[in-house]
Amino acid sequence: MFLKFFYTLREVGIPVSPTSFLTLQKALHKGMINSLDDFYTCARAVLVKSERYFDLYDQVFAHHFDGVPLPEDGGFEIDEMARGMLDEWLKNPKQMADALGMDEATLKKMTPDELIEYFKTRLKDQDGRHDGGSKWIGTGGTSPVGHSGYHPGGMRVGGESRNKSAVKVANERRYKDYSTQGPLTQAKMGEALKRLRNLVPSGARDKINIDETIKETLRNGGEIELLFDRALKDRLKVILAIDNGGWSMDPYIRVVQTLFDYARSQFKEVKTYFFHNTIYDYVWEDSARYKKPKNIMEFSRLDPDTRLIILGDASMAPYELMAHDGSIHITERSGRPSLDQLKFLAKTFPHTVWLNPVSESMWGYTHSIMAISKLFPMYELSLDGLEKAVEKLMAKN
Amino acid sequence: MNQTADNEFHGAKKYVLDTELASIVNISMKLEMPLLLKGEPGTGKTMLAHAIADTLSMPLIVLNVKSSMKLVEALYQYDTLTRLNDSRFGDSKRDVSNIDEYIKMGKIGQAFCADKRTVLLIDEIDKADTDFQDDMLDVLDQMQFDIIETDKTVCAKHRPVIIITSNAKKDLSDPFLGRCNFHHIAFPEPKMMRKIIGVHFDRIDERLAENAINAFYSLREIEAIEKKPATRELINWIRALNADPDFNAKDLVKGSMPFLGVLFKKSPDYERAKSLTSRRKMF
Numbered sequence: 001m002f003l004k005f006f007y008t009l010r011e012v013g014i015p016v017s018p019t020s021f022l023t024l025q026k027a028l029h030k031g032m033i034n035s036l037d038d039f040y041t042c043a044r045a046v047l048v049k050s051e052r053y054f055d056l057y058d059q060v061f062a063h064h065f066d067g068v069p070l071p072e073d074g075g076f077e078i079d080e081m082a083r084g085m086l087d088e089w090l091k092n093p094k095q096m097a098d099a100l101g102m103d104e105a106t107l108k109k110m111t112p113d114e115l116i117e118y119f120k121t122r123l124k125d126q127d128g129r130h131d132g133g134s135k136w137i138g139t140g141g142t143s144p145v146g147h148s149g150y151h152p153g154g155m156r157v158g159g160e161s162r163n164k165s166a167v168k169v170a171n172e173r174r175y176k177d178y179s180t181q182g183p184l185t186q187a188k189m190g191e192a193l194k195r196l197r198n199l200v201p202s203g204a205r206d207k208i209n210i211d212e213t214i215k216e217t218l219r220n221g222g223e224i225e226l227l228f229d230r231a232l233k234d235r236l237k238v239i240l241a242i243d244n245g246g247w248s249m250d251p252y253i254r255v256v257q258t259l260f261d262y263a264r265s266q267f268k269e270v271k272t273y274f275f276h277n278t279i280y281d282y283v284w285e286d287s288a289r290y291k292k293p294k295n296i297m298e299f300s301r302l303d304p305d306t307r308l309i310i311l312g313d314a315s316m317a318p319y320e321l322m323a324h325d326g327s328i329h330i331t332e333r334s335g336r337p338s339l340d341q342l343k344f345l346a347k348t349f350p351h352t353v354w355l356n357p358v359s360e361s362m363w364g365y366t367h368s369i370m371a372i373s374k375l376f377p378m379y380e381l382s383l384d385g386l387e388k389a390v391e392k393l394m395a396k397n
Numbered sequence: 398m399n400q401t402a403d404n405e406f407h408g409a410k411k412y413v414l415d416t417e418l419a420s421i422v423n424i425s426m427k428l429e430m431p432l433l434l435k436g437e438p439g440t441g442k443t444m445l446a447h448a449i450a451d452t453l454s455m456p457l458i459v460l461n462v463k464s465s466m467k468l469v470e471a472l473y474q475y476d477t478l479t480r481l482n483d484s485r486f487g488d489s490k491r492d493v494s495n496i497d498e499y500i501k502m503g504k505i506g507q508a509f510c511a512d513k514r515t516v517l518l519i520d521e522i523d524k525a526d527t528d529f530q531d532d533m534l535d536v537l538d539q540m541q542f543d544i545i546e547t548d549k550t551v552c553a554k555h556r557p558v559i560i561i562t563s564n565a566k567k568d569l570s571d572p573f574l575g576r577c578n579f580h581h582i583a584f585p586e587p588k589m590m591r592k593i594i595g596v597h598f599d600r601i602d603e604r605l606a607e608n609a610i611n612a613f614y615s616l617r618e619i620e621a622i623e624k625k626p627a628t629r630e631l632i633n634w635i636r637a638l639n640a641d642p643d644f645n646a647k648d649l650v651k652g653s654m655p656f657l658g659v660l661f662k663k664s665p666d667y668e669r670a671k672s673l674t675s676r677r678k679m680f
Contacts, residue, residue, distance in 0.1 A: 027428055030428075032424055041417050041421055041424075045424065045578040045579055046428075049433075049579045050574075210477050213481070214477075214481070217481065217485075
């Protein structure tokens, strides 16, 4: 039963396992599921193991039991084109409205997100591939995008949702807020960084060592001799170097801020430095990169076990990296190109990673990213990337 | 205690139950699978286990997971030190040659050995590392474990109702997830919150509750707050407002927010909320 439903779930990318499907069958056989509502909640609890997929599950459920079309994978191009159209619209609304054959006033009523959605559907209609997409339009009556659920407010929760049928609840897509596209929040980061620790014995000797105690007691001829050890404590040293300059980092300020806040609250020995684009002779302790410069040559005196995390988009003109006088600040031209300085850092700290907020799929297009990723293991600043980076940082050698 | 004939869970005195969650709890109990609960702190994950134990009048056993915990500690403990002492001084009633006398059951062991069905709450599983989690699920799956020292197997007399909570945003490992049912408790909506408040306060001024809840949700909206106030904080806040004789419920609408420290526990959050609310008062 419900095989097709199960496979649709798999197709849209929800990791549902055959075992859990069998469990669901068991529940059906035991007569625990007597209505569609029961099925909705039960199948979700049994099959879907993360709230990130609740939104997708709702969509598939609505598709399977009510024929609501699944959203097409619009893909990158359509997103980009729609964004371009939005820019165009902001510049010249009238022209855009004319081009689409829409009333300017109608378009004006829409929020930016609704506009993007609307542009996307129009784009899909125009190349004639996705007729299904047009079903979204018109259902809502007044709003051209209908109840597609992409409301900027996020989850739409309609008052007494309990009295509605499961299909309706599924159609509301209450779990949109939790889907994978969500921003990288502090809690998520904390999860990823939790593994980043180095436990070494420290503090008072207050933990009993059974093996040694027994050994000593035997040697003592049965006279009990208690032996104590120090408890394990986290002693990991972390240096966080953040690129906070230049317009190219502007879109990522928020996510970087989150990482910074987390690091400060989590690690006892964390030092934060700032730089602009890439590292030359100095990094700065103050975010204005003005008051407290620190010569990176001094880093060689630090514990080589220190974990160095560099955070930046690594996007700059090639000469900034290669030239002897590459720095855009005249005061820090020591004659060593930034590339050499980065090599020095990589050599000083064997445990170094570079976190890049730029999406990994775009790295190949920027020369400086390619050059830097040859020096440091580079990871995307996303939940997955962070996890990989932590794994790398904690790897032995 | 309103124990129903078919042992179903319908909610407790101090716990407002969402029907969706109730059916998931009942299904997990019938399928004999652990239920994994995730959700923001303060959405009542832990409270649910208390409520189930209360309603079905089963004893509740709580295993608070710690980051340094080993699985064996949750199962049983072999008290070597006491045995060593007893063998040295020989003045206890225990039989030193019988290792069984020095085995103490851990929380999971207690749940297995209990004479009646229990509710076993495994709180904040995400604190432990993945190995712990997977190994524990093996034990819970087979409902038995071995005591190495005595070479005995402990089998569960009654399969406990297992509730596992996790604060993590990250997913637990696949084998773990494969063995339990899952539910995510969303933060309650204002209407639900009103019910929750109603359950916690016998007599409360309608206007105070209404205004406090509104103010609470607007405070939760403040951007860049590290730790958002949750249900627990709201209840304490209303308690504080109730206790203050000078307080008038109308003030909340005007934007004056006393006792912000009850809601915001981190100093940057507190400062932020304070500066924002005092600014609002000016207008």
